[in-house]
Amino acid sequence: MTITSSPVIRLIRGRSLRLRACMKGVWQGRSAAEPVPRLRSGVQSVGNVNIMNLPTPAGGRLATGYRRNLQDSSGSLRRILHFPALRIFRPALKLQKAQRNGTPLRVSVDQCWKEATGSVMLTEKKIEEQGPLKPTGWLVRISETFAGLTPQILERLGGAASSPRLGSEYHVLPAAAVETWRRTEAAPFVRWNLPVHHSWPCRPPKIENFVERAAQALAKKFAVHQPQTVLAGPLLPVAGTDYYKSLASNLRGRMLQLFPPLPVKGQEAESQNPAAPTLFVLVGKEGLFAGMQSPREANGFYPGGTKFISQSTPGTISRAGAKIAEALHHLLLHRPALPEESHWLELGASPGGMTAELLARGYRVTAVDRAWMDPRLDRSRKLDFVHVDASEFQPPPGARYDALLSDMNGGAQHSMTLVLRLSRTLKPGGLVVFTLKLPDAASVPDITDIAGRVIRQAATGGLSLISWTHLSYNRQEFTLFLERP
Numbered sequence: 001m002t003i004t005s006s007p008v009i010r011l012i013r014g015r016s017l018r019l020r021a022c023m024k025g026v027w028q029g030r031s032a033a034e035p036v037p038r039l040r041s042g043v044q045s046v047g048n049v050n051i052m053n054l055p056t057p058a059g060g061r062l063a064t065g066y067r068r069n070l071q072d073s074s075g076s077l078r079r080i081l082h083f084p085a086l087r088i089f090r091p092a093l094k095l096q097k098a099q100r101n102g103t104p105l106r107v108s109v110d111q112c113w114k115e116a117t118g119s120v121m122l123t124e125k126k127i128e129e130q131g132p133l134k135p136t137g138w139l140v141r142i143s144e145t146f147a148g149l150t151p152q153i154l155e156r157l158g159g160a161a162s163s164p165r166l167g168s169e170y171h172v173l174p175a176a177a178v179e180t181w182r183r184t185e186a187a188p189f190v191r192w193n194l195p196v197h198h199s200w201p202c203r204p205p206k207i208e209n210f211v212e213r214a215a216q217a218l219a220k221k222f223a224v225h226q227p228q229t230v231l232a233g234p235l236l237p238v239a240g241t242d243y244y245k246s247l248a249s250n251l252r253g254r255m256l257q258l259f260p261p262l263p264v265k266g267q268e269a270e271s272q273n274p275a276a277p278t279l280f281v282l283v284g285k286e287g288l289f290a291g292m293q294s295p296r297e298a299n300g301f302y303p304g305g306t307k308f309i310s311q312s313t314p315g316t317i318s319r320a321g322a323k324i325a326e327a328l329h330h331l332l333l334h335r336p337a338l339p340e341e342s343h344w345l346e347l348g349a350s351p352g353g354m355t356a357e358l359l360a361r362g363y364r365v366t367a368v369d370r371a372w373m374d375p376r377l378d379r380s381r382k383l384d385f386v387h388v389d390a391s392e393f394q395p396p397p398g399a400r401y402d403a404l405l406s407d408m409n410g411g412a413q414h415s416m417t418l419v420l421r422l423s424r425t426l427k428p429g430g431l432v433v434f435t436l437k438l439p440d441a442a443s444v445p446d447i448t449d450i451a452g453r454v455i456r457q458a459a460t461g462g463l464s465l466i467s468w469t470h471l472s473y474n475r476q477e478f479t480l481f482l483e484r485p
Contacts, residue, residue, distance in 0.1 A: 133225060135195035138173040138181065139166070139282070139289055141305060143191050143470055152444045156186035166286045167235040172196070185448045188468055188478060192298055192305025194280055195291040198222070202287045204247060211250050214288055218281065219258035227279040227292055228272055229264035230255045233303030235284025248283050248303070255281075269301035274333045296333045299469060306472045315360070317374045318353030320407060322473040325357050327433050331481060334466050338363070338402055338431065345401040345422060347390040348408030352377045358405075359383060366401070368393045390418050395425050403431040412436050412454050420461035423484060432463055432482040439476055451478065458482055 140157065142150055150171075151161035158177025165171050169191075173181055178195070181187060198221055204210045218230075232252040234244035256262070264272050272278055274296040280303045281290040295301045307329050309322040328337065340362035349355050349367035352374040358365050364382045367373065370389040377383055386393060390408060395401075404423060408415045419434060426432070436454060441447045455465055458480075466481040 133195075133197045133292060135175065135178055135197055135291060136199070137175055137196045138178050139194040139196055139291070140171050140173055140181070140190045141169050141192040142171060142189055143472070143474075144169055145470070145475055146189060149189075149444055153186045153189045156184050156444060157181040157190070158184065166289070167284055170235060170282075186444055188448075188451070189444070189470060190299065191470055191472065192300045194282070194289065194298060195293055196289055197291040198288075199290070200288040203285065204283060204287070205243070211247065211254055214251055214283075215254035215258055218255055218279070218290060222279050222290070222292060223259050225277070225292060226260075227262065228276040229262050230259060230279040230281065231269065231303050232281040232283065235282050235286065235289075235304075241284075244283055244285075248281070251281065251283065255279075269295075269307075270329070270332055272301055274301075299333070300330070301333070309473065315356060315376070316353070317356050317376065318351055319473065320353035321357040322353075323407070323435070323471065323479070324354040324405065324433070326471045326473050327479050327481075328361075330467070330469065330471060330479070331431075331433075334481065335431075335483075342402035343400075344403045344405055345395070345425070346405045346407075347393075347418065347422070348406060349373065349385075354405060354407060355383065366399075393422070395422065399425055400427050401425050401430060402427055403433070405433045407435045409437065412438070412450055413457060416454050416457050416461075420458065420463070423461065423463060426484045428484065430484045432458075432480075432484070434458075434480040434482065435474075436468070436478040436480055437476070438478070441476070447478075451480075455480070 142153055146153060154163050154171060154173075155161055157173055158181050159171065159173040163171045163173060181190075198218065200214065200217070202210075207213065222230075230252060232248040232255070234241045234248055236244070256265075263276075264278075272295050275294050277292045277294050278298075279290065279292050280298065281288065282303055283289075299305055301307070307326060309325045310316070331337070341364060343364045343366070344358050346355060346358070346365055346367045348369055349365075350369040350371035350373055352367070355365050355367050355373065355377060359377070359380050359382055362382075364384075366384045366386065368386045368388060368390050370387065372387070373385055377385075404419060404426060406415055406419050408418070415437075416434065419432060423430070423432060434454075436451060438447055438450060441450060451468065455468070458465065463482040463484055466483055468478055468480040470478050
């Protein structure tokens with residue numbers, strides 16, 4: 001193997017004052033068993049441009065970093081802020097051909113970087129030119145459960161009853177509502193939301209090279225803003241959207257190639273920092289919509305806010321298991337998960353769908369209900385079933401619980417009264433997950449009035465509100481998250 005490296009560097013004007021180079025460094029035919037030699041250290045300077053070639057660390061990886069001041073003929077200064085080290089530099093085929101033919105080929109350094117690693121350079125100039133992201137509208141997702149109330153909800157959010165609709169559940173609020181909708185009484189009806197910082201109305205199946213064109217546009221616009229990760233999903237996360245699921249997956253894969261290395265690289269959405277901005281992208285038959293905000297602000301870790309939870313596994317007892325699984329997933333937006341062996345008190349536990357999910361996570365459960373539990377739970381050593389009505393249940397002397405779960409039927413305020421009586425047994429910082437059931441509420445004011453009264457009742461009883469929202473696996477109900485200080 002031979003290695004040559006003699007870059008001739010100069011800064012030319014035009015096209016964002018790109019740093020250009022005549023690159024003649026080529027890796028030629030290295031076998032897997034052949035070690036990569038170390039490169040010598042040194043600083044080369046041509047004009048007002050400095051390039052630092054750092055030694056190759058153990059393992060033979062090329063470490064070349066650009067963090068220098070650049071100055072053009074007009075005296076303007078630029079600093080390259082982000083040029084991560086190249087791991088293995090394999091120039092594009094055209095560069096290899098130029099080397100073999102002895103033909104000088106002038107290419108931009110940022111183009112070389114893209115060809116070698118698939119990502120882009122971030123410069124101070126680009127950040128300044130880009131400016132802060134400004135949404136042209138706001139995408140909100142309202143569950144089909146509230147289809148009859150959607151016009152009321154949209155009007156209270158600051159939109160119109162006939163706001164543009166995307167798919168079956170997404171609606172676009174006007175830019176005028178961007179700063180106000182979160183403070184309205186209808187905000188908890190929004191399952192998930194996204195500021196529209198970039199949109200491409202189109203029919204993706206009819207666009208040639210849609211993934212490449214979309215990924216390049218997104219990288220150009222958002223890479224300088226340094227999201228913690230990029231996530232893409234379909235506008236309709238339901239059956240029959242396999243094409244758009246595949247399209248979203250391919251788009252994310254290409255974006256990860258084009259963006260600089262991101263803090264969150266894994267496939268698990270829960271590994272995100274809930275408070276750090278993420279680039280979310282949705283694709284569907286209406287086109288592409290993208291924006292940046294934190295998962296906590298979006299009200300979900302995934303594009304669209306839905307985490308798929310199977311309800312057909314052999315151990316599934318009832319739909320309620322998916323509700324508590326999603327509730328615990330949502331809670332990660334606001335606080336860490338409870339550790340294994342945490343003790344839950346569950347009211348209205350029968351037939352045991354939620355109980356089974358808690359036990360599967362390694363929790364201990366005291367389940368209370370006047371109806372019997374599913375026989376499949378009989379052998380669980382971490383389950384203590386108390387066959388009594390929740391209103392009559394008396395905790396053992398000295399009992400202290402880490403969390404309390406209520407999925408009881410009946411009036412919302414009556415259920416909260418029972419919860420408050422037993423919440424005195426919670427440890428400091430103890431969690432309450434409360435299903436607010438609203439079978440007879442027929443309008444947005446009815447729902448918000450009941451919710452408001454229950455939340456004030458909880459506050460009077462010493463519980464503080466963490467969040468309340470409508471989860472994907474909720475029906476005509478909301479989930480309240482509270483804690484004891």
